[in-house]
Amino acid sequence: MPTQLQQPAAQKKQHISNDPNGVQAAIRIARPFPNRHHPDFMNVVVLNTVFGGFFGSRLMSNIREDKGYTYGIHSYVQNHIQESAWMISTEAGKEVSEATVAEVYKEMDILRDTLIDEEELLLVRNYMIGSILGDLDGPFQIIGRWKNIILNNLDEQYFYDSIKAIKTISAEELKALAEKYLKPEDFYELVVI
Numbered sequence: 001m002p003t004q005l006q007q008p009a010a011q012k013k014q015h016i017s018n019d020p021n022g023v024q025a026a027i028r029i030a031r032p033f034p035n036r037h038h039p040d041f042m043n044v045v046v047l048n049t050v051f052g053g054f055f056g057s058r059l060m061s062n063i064r065e066d067k068g069y070t071y072g073i074h075s076y077v078q079n080h081i082q083e084s085a086w087m088i089s090t091e092a093g094k095e096v097s098e099a100t101v102a103e104v105y106k107e108m109d110i111l112r113d114t115l116i117d118e119e120e121l122l123l124v125r126n127y128m129i130g131s132i133l134g135d136l137d138g139p140f141q142i143i144g145r146w147k148n149i150i151l152n153n154l155d156e157q158y159f160y161d162s163i164k165a166i167k168t169i170s171a172e173e174l175k176a177l178a179e180k181y182l183k184p185e186d187f188y189e190l191v192v193i
Contacts, residue, residue: 029187
């Protein structure tokens with residue numbers, strides 16, 4: 001049976017109020033993204049880590065630490081066999097939900113316009129390599145990694161290539177990826193109160 005791909009919605013911005021007395025908004029911002037076989041995938045995973053992929057990320061530093069809009073915010077590449085999505089997810093107070101969305105787009109702008117400094121890039125590299133080592137601590141973690149490789153029709157070289165990408169990607173390459181993929185007009189936005 002052939003796979004039927006879903007067509008994206010025409011309207012990209014949805015703000016829904018389910019509860020007039022609600023105090024918190026659930027925010028999801030996402031764009032379609034190619035799967036693991038795309039040549040940019042591994043490098044975008046590094047860019048995503050800088051953007052919102054760990055506790056020291058730009059989204060956490062700005063929106064949680066500096067602004068105090070949310071308890072936590074993160075971004076991730078949601079991998080699927082056919083296509084993937086690049087997703088930003090958080091909950092914020094109703095009164096700061098619009099400001100939270102604006103700050104997400106502001107961080108995209110900064111990544112498109114400014115090179116990541118070497119100190120931040122080194123921190124991200126160390127975090128990502130440490131996460132891989134943690135993921136390989138025990139038989140269940142190892143088989144989980146193999147399962148991911150097999151289900152995505154990859155081979156063991158993919159694992160080594162991902163480590164190489166983490167260790168060697170430059171700030172210039174990350175900026176070019178941000179210019180290509182972190183354009184606010186490409187993202188769908190859903191805010192539900």
